[in-house]
Amino acid sequence: MADIAERERAGKARAAPTVEGGALGWLRRNLFSSWGNALTTVVLLGFVVWIGIWFVDWAIVHATFEAANGPECGKGQGACWALIGEKYRYIFFGSFPYEQHWRPLFACIAMLAMLLLSCDRRMWNWRLLVIWTVGSFVTFLLMFGELRFPLTLFFLVGLVAGGIGWGMRAGIASPREIAIHKALTIVGGIGLALRIVGVIPAWGLEINAFSYVETGLWGGLPVTLILATYGLVFAFPYGILLALGRRSNLPLVKGLCVGFIELIRGVPLISLLIMASVMLPLFLPTGSNIDKFLRALVAVILFAGAYIAEIIRGGLQSLPRGQFEAADAMGLNYLQKTSLIILPQALRVVIPPLINTFIGFFKDTSLVLIIGIFDFLNTANQALVDPNWAGFPGEVYIFAAAIYFVFCYSMSRYSKYLEVELNKGTRR
Amino acid sequence: MAVDTIGSLPQTRVAPWNNPVIRGWVFQIVVVGLVGGLAWYLVSNTMANLEKAKIATGFDFLGREAGFEIGDTMIEYSPASTYARAIWVGILNTLRVAVIGIILTTILGTLIGIGRLSPNWLLAKICEWYVEIFRNVPLLLWLFLFYKLVSEAFPGPRQAIRMLGDSVFLSNRGLYFPIPVADPVHKWIGAGFLLGIVGAWALHRWAKARQAATGQQFPSILAGLGLIIVVPFLVWLIGGAPAKMSWPELKGFNFQGGLVIQPEFTALLVGLTLYTAAFVAEIVRSGILALHKGQSEAAAAIGLSRGQAMRLVLLPQALRVIVPPMTSVFLNITKNSSLAIAIGYPDLVASINVTINQTGQAIENILIIMAAYLTVSLSISAFMNWYNKQIAMKER
Incomplete structure (x- = not known):
């Protein structure tokens, strides 16, 4: 104080404040702004360096990258990455026939390409349908080796697509288009009825490209990808229906949907998986056998649907009432109101949380190992069982964790980016 | 008209x-x-x-002898006990890990969430990477990793790590430590403990009222903690200070006596806590960020330290944003504790799974699971809704 007063008396200007720019300024501001802060920095730095040195020493300096078996690998005192080199094909593809491993590899590539293309907003139109149809066809053809499309499926697709088109375009489209939708609906409906009665035999389109591989032999990354992706894809329309039902004015429909959603959300996924694995066979007619993989998929779909429904309900609730009323005022029917006015706006809001749900399910599919399905985590776990390579669980788990991390982290980044991107229009 | x-x-x-x-x-x-x-x-x-398939229906099986062993029980149980008892043991184990998990997760998650907002760049970065690493890898993988660490990295019982002069033993069979032998005085000590809590709460109320009226502060938290410790201690002294302890001893292949924390329980609790804390941290961080910047500036302007500002100004307001999503995190902990079955901790799902395999009565057992989890879930929701009402903004 006295110093300043003295300087002012002497007519000298006060010294400018210390420059807070540059690396030194950054250090001072962010790491050493006070004594307590400096102490925290020093302690944390010591901790980080200690862990870092230990890890580098274990994972690189003393690690063994090539070894014939476990005991030889253990001599190195460090990590045994040779185990990963030995087992990575099993970890990625499970018990799929060894010489055919290119098939799950390309199936994974097809699914990743499909997912990556879906991230591009320019594809968010009819292209998405094409991408998913082609991608799914390639994936399952590679995984199964042969596919069979029963006639019933075509009738069903015709009935549903025609019916939705009919309802959605009524009073909007040209009479010719409506006639096409009507024809599709009627042909599909009659065909399905005749098929159920048994007039039309069980014809089907068969494609035999490779040798057949049953789902019991599937394993590793493709299983995780298929369960998470298709679990969510099938759960999506049914989640929309549940969400719409929950917001409905009809008390019985609303009650059913609320009860179902709350029941599913109140119990853990494991209990649903156990239920699917022991109870689904009981539910179906005596003698019918349902694939274990399909059982797990059904459980994942049931579970995901309830969670998706709650997210979509959030989107529906965020819409102002005026949107519903305006649609009513224009004389749109329920299907038109929902599909043309409400859902496009509601779904746009919920895309980022939906991606977060997908991340959650990508991780949660690891639970299927409890009912004996060989997903990525389970194959990693099985790789540890080999007595020749016993005693290196850390390496395998770190490897598996790294793969999961790459998937989940990139998806969460994408979700963050999309959140900003989609809100550009509403933020000022 | x-x-x-x-x-x-x-x-x-x-x-x-x-x-x-x-x-x-x-x-x-x-x-x-x-x-x-x-x-x-x-x-x-x-x-x-x-x-x-000639499978019986109905809940008669509950009264029959279970015949399977459960490794970790809080109440008396033997293979001769009934299925109902086995399921009850499972429910208690689930509740134990869920309750302890919820408490630890809340504390750790809040600390990390606040740490992410620290002015110290290094601390903020470390907390950020903690969150990213833990929430982007499946919980089940963490559980396997921690279980393998506990069961393989620690030595067997004979080479157990001895601590505190041969009274605490750490081995791959768990952590063994001495406990006092059961004594009638314990009941009174428990009562004294409850009395201490009630006293501390009353003291805190009084201190708050006095501060509101006169502005004088009273160290109610320290005094309260003192009460909670001193009252049971006095009861113990009055009760004749029973000091007989049960010490863990190596007999054959494992320890006998004392109290044990099983490796399965440890792995489950650690995995569940570290994983879920990452989610809590994000909730706490966004809750604090949702507050207007003026709040922290005003707190600094009236001379509160960063810690005081956080404790007295920011957190109480952020709680309103934080509590609703925390409810679903708590529900998730409870539901995720069912992953215990993968590493062999005997929770509810594990008990039920064995029961299904032995009796074949899948439907009844799955109904029990669903009823149990729904009861717990709804209780947690009800409690959190009540708490949410307590802290909601009281507009006058």
């Missing part, structure tokens, strides 16, 4: 198929009919299948 016009409009007759009320009911009847039909189809199939 307008009302008159509307009221005097001629009643137009609407065809019944265009009447929204009738349409609504028809639609509902169709939906309920379809759902009911599906249910009837499934139930009739199930009945036929059960009859064919």
Whole structure:
């Protein structure tokens, strides 16, 4: 104080404040702004360096990258990455026939390409349908080796697509288009009825490209990808229906949907998986056998649907009432109101949380190992069982964790980016 | 006038198929009919299948002898106990890990969430990477990793790590430490403990009221902690200070006596806590960020330290944003504790799974699981909703 007063008396200007720019300024501001802060920095730095040195020493300096078996690998005192080199094909593809491993590899590539293309907003139109149809066809053809499309499926697709088109375009489209939708609906409906009665035999389109591989032999990354992706894809329309039902004015429909959603959300996924694995066979007619993989998929779909429904309900609730009323005022029917006015706006809001749900399910599919399905985590776990390579669980788990991390982290980044991107229009 | 016009409009007759009320009911009847039909189809199939497989129905099995061993029990249990008892043991184990997990997760998650907002760059970065690493890898993988670490990295019982002069033993069979032998005085010590808590709460209320009235502060938290410790200690002294302890001793292949924290429990608790804390941290961080910047600036302006500002100004307000999503995190901890089955901790799902395998009565058992989890979930929701009302903004 006295110093300043003295300087002012002497007519000298006060010294400018210390420059807070540059690396030194950054250090001072962010790491050493006070004594307590400096102490925290020093302690944390010591901790980080200690862990870092230990890890580098274990994972690189003393690690063994090539070894014939476990005991030889253990001599190195460090990590045994040779185990990963030995087992990575099993970890990625499970018990799929060894010489055919290119098939799950390309199936994974097809699914990743499909997912990556879906991230591009320019594809968010009819292209998405094409991408998913082609991608799914390639994936399952590679995984199964042969596919069979029963006639019933075509009738069903015709009935549903025609019916939705009919309802959605009524009073909007040209009479010719409506006639096409009507024809599709009627042909599909009659065909399905005749098929159920048994007039039309069980014809089907068969494609035999490779040798057949049953789902019991599937394993590793493709299983995780298929369960998470298709679990969510099938759960999506049914989640929309549940969400719409929950917001409905009809008390019985609303009650059913609320009860179902709350029941599913109140119990853990494991209990649903156990239920699917022991109870689904009981539910179906005596003698019918349902694939274990399909059982797990059904459980994942049931579970995901309830969670998706709650997210979509959030989107529906965020819409102002005026949107519903305006649609009513224009004389749109329920299907038109929902599909043309409400859902496009509601779904746009919920895309980022939906991606977060997908991340959650990508991780949660690891639970299927409890009912004996060989997903990525389970194959990693099985790789540890080999007595020749016993005693290196850390390496395998770190490897598996790294793969999961790459998937989940990139998806969460994408979700963050999309959140900003989609809100550009509403933020000022 | 307008009302008159509307009221005097001629009643137009609407065809019944265009009447929204009738349409609504028809639609509902169709939906309920379809759902009911599906249910009837499934139930009739199930009945036929059960009859064919000669599987009994009903809950009679609960009274029969379970015949399986459970490694970690909080209440007395032996293979001769009933299935009902085995399931009850499982429920208690689930509750134990869920309750301890919820408490630890809340503390750790809050610390990390605040750490991410620290002005110290290094601390903020470390907390950020903690969150990213833990929430982007499946919980089940963490559980396996921690379980393998506990069960393989620690030595066997004979080479156990001895601590505190051979009273605490750490081995791959768990952490063994001495406990006092059961004594009637313990009941009174427990009562003293409860009394201490009640006293501390009353003291805190009084201190708050006095501060509001006079501005004088009273170190109520320290004094309260003192009460909680001193009262049971006094009761113990009055009760004759029973000091007989049960010490863990190596007998054969494992330790006998003392209290043990099993490796399965440790792995589950650690995995669950570290994983879920990452989610809590994000909730706490966004809750604090949702506050207006003026709040922290005003707190600094009236001379509060960063810690005081956080504790007295920011966190109480952020709680309003934080509590609703925390409810679902707590529910997730409870539900995720069912992953215990993968590493062999005997929780509810594990007990039920063995029971299903032994009795074949899947439906009844799955009903029990669902009822148990729904009860716990609904209780947690109800409590959190009540708490949310307590902290909600009271507008006058």
